[in-house]
Amino acid sequence: MMKKLYRFLCSMRFGMILLLLIAILCIAATVTGRDSIYSSPLFIALFAMLGMNLLLCSVLRVFGLKKQRQALALKALRSEGVLPVAETSEWLRAHHFRRDGDVFIRNTLGFWGPFLTHFAMLLLMAAAACIFLLSQSEDIVLFPGSESTLGDGTVVHLDSFSLKTDTGETKYLSRLSALLPDGTATHGDAEVNRPVKFGRYKVYQQNYAYAAVIGLRTEAAPEEELVWLDEPAFLTLDGKNGIYFSRMFSNVTEQDGELMVSQSGDPVNPAYEVRRIDGDTDETGLIYPGAEIFAGGVFFQFHEPQPFPGLRVKSQPAWTLWLLYLSFALMLLGLYLCFFAIPEAAAVRSDGIALAGRKDISERIDLYREELEEDS
Amino acid sequence: MNTLFTVSVALYFAATLVCFAGAAFRKTRLTQIARLVLLLSIAAHLGYVVWRGAAAHRIPLANQFEFATMFSLTVAVFGLALDLHSRRRMEWILPLCAPMAFLLQSYAALQPREITELMPALKSAWFGLHIGSAALSYSAFALAALIGLRYLLVEKKAEEKHLEQLDALAYKLICFGFLMLSIVIFSGCIWAEQAWSTFWSWDPKETWALITWIVYAVFLHQRLRMKWRGKRMAWFALCAFVFVMFTFVGVNTLMSGLHSYA
Ligand code: HEM
Numbered sequence: 001m002m003k004k005l006y007r008f009l010c011s012m013r014f015g016m017i018l019l020l021l022i023a024i025l026c027i028a029a030t031v032t033g034r035d036s037i038y039s040s041p042l043f044i045a046l047f048a049m050l051g052m053n054l055l056l057c058s059v060l061r062v063f064g065l066k067k068q069r070q071a072l073a074l075k076a077l078r079s080e081g082v083l084p085v086a087e088t089s090e091w092l093r094a095h096h097f098r099r100d101g102d103v104f105i106r107n108t109l110g111f112w113g114p115f116l117t118h119f120a121m122l123l124l125m126a127a128a129a130c131i132f133l134l135s136q137s138e139d140i141v142l143f144p145g146s147e148s149t150l151g152d153g154t155v156v157h158l159d160s161f162s163l164k165t166d167t168g169e170t171k172y173l174s175r176l177s178a179l180l181p182d183g184t185a186t187h188g189d190a191e192v193n194r195p196v197k198f199g200r201y202k203v204y205q206q207n208y209a210y211a212a213v214i215g216l217r218t219e220a221a222p223e224e225e226l227v228w229l230d231e232p233a234f235l236t237l238d239g240k241n242g243i244y245f246s247r248m249f250s251n252v253t254e255q256d257g258e259l260m261v262s263q264s265g266d267p268v269n270p271a272y273e274v275r276r277i278d279g280d281t282d283e284t285g286l287i288y289p290g291a292e293i294f295a296g297g298v299f300f301q302f303h304e305p306q307p308f309p310g311l312r313v314k315s316q317p318a319w320t321l322w323l324l325y326l327s328f329a330l331m332l333l334g335l336y337l338c339f340f341a342i343p344e345a346a347a348v349r350s351d352g353i354a355l356a357g358r359k360d361i362s363e364r365i366d367l368y369r370e371e372l373e374e375d376s
Numbered sequence: 377m378n379t380l381f382t383v384s385v386a387l388y389f390a391a392t393l394v395c396f397a398g399a400a401f402r403k404t405r406l407t408q409i410a411r412l413v414l415l416l417s418i419a420a421h422l423g424y425v426v427w428r429g430a431a432a433h434r435i436p437l438a439n440q441f442e443f444a445t446m447f448s449l450t451v452a453v454f455g456l457a458l459d460l461h462s463r464r465r466m467e468w469i470l471p472l473c474a475p476m477a478f479l480l481q482s483y484a485a486l487q488p489r490e491i492t493e494l495m496p497a498l499k500s501a502w503f504g505l506h507i508g509s510a511a512l513s514y515s516a517f518a519l520a521a522l523i524g525l526r527y528l529l530v531e532k533k534a535e536e537k538h539l540e541q542l543d544a545l546a547y548k549l550i551c552f553g554f555l556m557l558s559i560v561i562f563s564g565c566i567w568a569e570q571a572w573s574t575f576w577s578w579d580p581k582e583t584w585a586l587i588t589w590i591v592y593a594v595f596l597h598q599r600l601r602m603k604w605r606g607k608r609m610a611w612f613a614l615c616a617f618v619f620v621m622f623t624f625v626g627v628n629t630l631m632s633g634l635h636s637y638a
Contacts, residue, residue, distance in 0.1 A: 023586075026587050027587060030583050030631060193496070193497065193499060194570070339551035339554075359603075360544055360547075
C-alpha cells in the first residue's frame with residue numbers, strides 16, 4: 001500500500017495532475033479576479049508537491065542515462081540494416097554519428113535534454129522561492145528636494161523629476177542621490193526599465209502623480225517656502241488659522257454654467273479645493289494656480305501642480321536573480337536538446353546501416369532514404 | 377502606405393480563394409498560381425511592416441494591431457516556407473495557412489492603426505525578443521492546429537503515410553512553439569524585473585501564458601508516454617489553440633492588468 005502510494009507520488013501522471021491543477025486554479029483566479037488564490041496554501045502546496053515530484057520522478061533519473069544509452073545501442077544492434085549505404089564511414093561522419101562502443105550515436109547530448117529541462121524547472125522554483133522569501137520592497141513617495149531613510153540607514157534624496165526629455169520624448173526620470181550607511185555619497189538616475197543600485201537597494205522608477213505646490217511666506221519671513229502636498233493637510237502657523245487643502249482637480253470645465261470637475265489624468269485646467277479659516281471667516285472654494293490668499297498671518301501662493309515619482313525600493317540578494325536567470329538558460333537549452341537533438345544510434349551491417357531511435361525513427365529512415373535516392 | 381496594408385488583405389483573400397479552388401479541383405496550375413498570389417501577399421505585407429517600423433523608428437510589435445499583423449505574416453511565411461522547403465510536396469498546407477493569414481490580417485484591420493509613441497515601459501531591449509518570439513510561438517501553434525484540422529478532415533480517405541507526415545509535422549511545430557513560448561515567458565520575467573521590480577506578478581496575460589505553457593507541456597508528456605499520436609494529437613493541437621487565442625485576444629478584451637497598453 002505505502003509502496004503503491006510512493007510509486008504514484010513519483011509518477012509522471014501525478015506530475016501532470018499537479019500541473020493541470022495549477023492551471024485550473026490559475027484560470028479560476030483570472031476569471032474571478034480573486035488574486036488571493038495565488039497566495040493560498042493550496043496553491044503553494046501544489047508547487048511544493050510539483051517540486052518533490054520533479055525531483056523524485058525525473059531529476060533522479062539522471063542516474064539512468066547510461067542505461068538509456070546502452071538500450072539504444074542494443075536496439076540498433078538488433079535492428080535490420082535499412083539504409084543501403086556504400087561508403088558507411090563517410091555517411092556516418094557526414095551525418096554526425098560518433099563511435100560509441102560497437103555502434104555509432106548522433107546527438108548524444110540529447111540524452112541530457114529531459115534531465116536538464118526538469119532540473120532547470122526545479123532550480124527555477126527554488127530561485128523563485130528564494131526571491132519570494134529573501135526580497136523586501138517598499139514604495140516610497142519623494143518630492144523633489146525631499147529624502148527618505150531606508151531600513152539599513154541609507155538615505156535617498158530626490159534631486160529632480162521629469163516626465164519628458166528636452167526633445168519631447170516621454171521618459172520618466174528621477175535624478176537621485178544617496179548616502180550609504182558607510183558614509184559613501186553616490187548618485188544615479190532611475191528610469192522606467194533602468195533601476196538604479198544604491199548599496200543593497202535597487203530603486204525602480206514606477207509611475208508618477210501630480211502634487212499640489214503651495215508657496216508660503218510671512219511678513220517676517222518673506223522668502224517663499226514651497227510645500228508639496230499629495231494628501232489633505234492643514235497649513236497653519238498658530239494652529240487655528242490657515243488653510244485646509246483637501247484635494248486637487250486635474251480638470252475644471254464649465255458646461256451650461258455649471259462647473260464640471262475631474263480628479264483623474266494629467267492636469268489640464270487644474271484647481272485646488274481649499275478651506276480658508278481666518279478669524280471669523282470660514283469658506284471653502286476652488287483656488288486656481290497663480291492665485292494668492294492670506295490666512296492666519298501667512299501668504300499662500302498657489303503654483304501649478306507638479307509631477308512627482310512613485311518609486312519602489314527593493315532589496316534582494318543578487319544571487320537569487322542570477323539563479324533564476326541560470327534556470328531560464330538551462331531550461332531553454334534542455335528544451336532545445338529534447339526537441340531538436342534526438343539521439344539516434346546506427347549499427348553497420350553487411351546489408352547496410354541499421355538505425356534506432358525514438359518512436360518516429362521510421363520517419364527519419366524515410367528521410368535518409370530519400371536523401372540517398374536523390375544523391376544516386 | 378496604408379494602401380499596401382489593404383492590398384495585402386485583398387491578396388490574402390485572393391490567395392485563399394485560389395488555394396481552395398486548387399485544392400477542390402486538384403489542378404496543379406491553380407496551386408502554382410495560389411503559391412504565387414500568396415508570395416505576392418507576403419511581399420506586400422512585409423513591405424507594409426518594414427515601412428511601419430521605419431516610420432515609427434522601432435520594431436512594429438507594440439500594440440494589438442501590430443502584433444496581429446505580425447502574427448498573420450508569420451503564419452503565411454511559415455506555411456509558404458514549409459511548402460517550398462520540404463522535400464515532399466506540401467501544397468496542402470497552402471489552403472490552410474492562406475485563410476488563417478487572411479483572418480488574422482482582417483482582425484488586425486479592425487484594430488486602431490495609428491502610430492503612437494511607445495509608453496516608457498515598452499522602451500526596452502527585451503521588447504523585440506519578448507514579442508517577436510510570441511509571434512513565432514503563436515504561429516507555430518496556429519499551424520499545428522490547422523494541420524490537426526486537416527488530419528481530422530482527411531483521416532478517413534488519406535494514406536497512412538500522409539497521416540504520419542501530418543502528425544510528425546504538427547508535433548515538430550508544437551515543440552518549436554513551446555520553445556518559443558518559453559522564451560516569451562522568460563524574457564518577460566527578466567523585463568518585468570527591470571520595469572516593475574518583480575519578475576512575476578500574476579498579471580492575467582502572464583498567467584494565461586503560463587496556463588498555455590502548462591497545457592502544451594502536459595501534451596508533450598502525454599505524447600511521450602501515453603502515445604498521444606494521430607487523431608488524439610490532432611484534436612489536442614486544435615483544442616489547445618483555443619488557449620493560445622484566449623491569451624492573445626481574450627485576455628486583452630476581457631481582463632485588465634499590467635499588459636493593457638494599447
Ligand atoms: C513543469 C514543467 C515540465 C516541463 C516543461 C517538462 C518538459 C519535458 C520535456 C520537454 C520532455 C521531453 C519531451 C520530448 O522529448 O518530447 C519531458 C519528458 C519527461 N518529463 Fe517532463 N516536464 C515538466 C514536468 C515534469 C514533471 C512534473 C514530471 C514528472 C514528475 C516530468 C516527467 C517527465 C518524464 C518522465 C519525461 C520522459 C523523459 C524520458 O523519456 O527520458 N516532467 N519533460
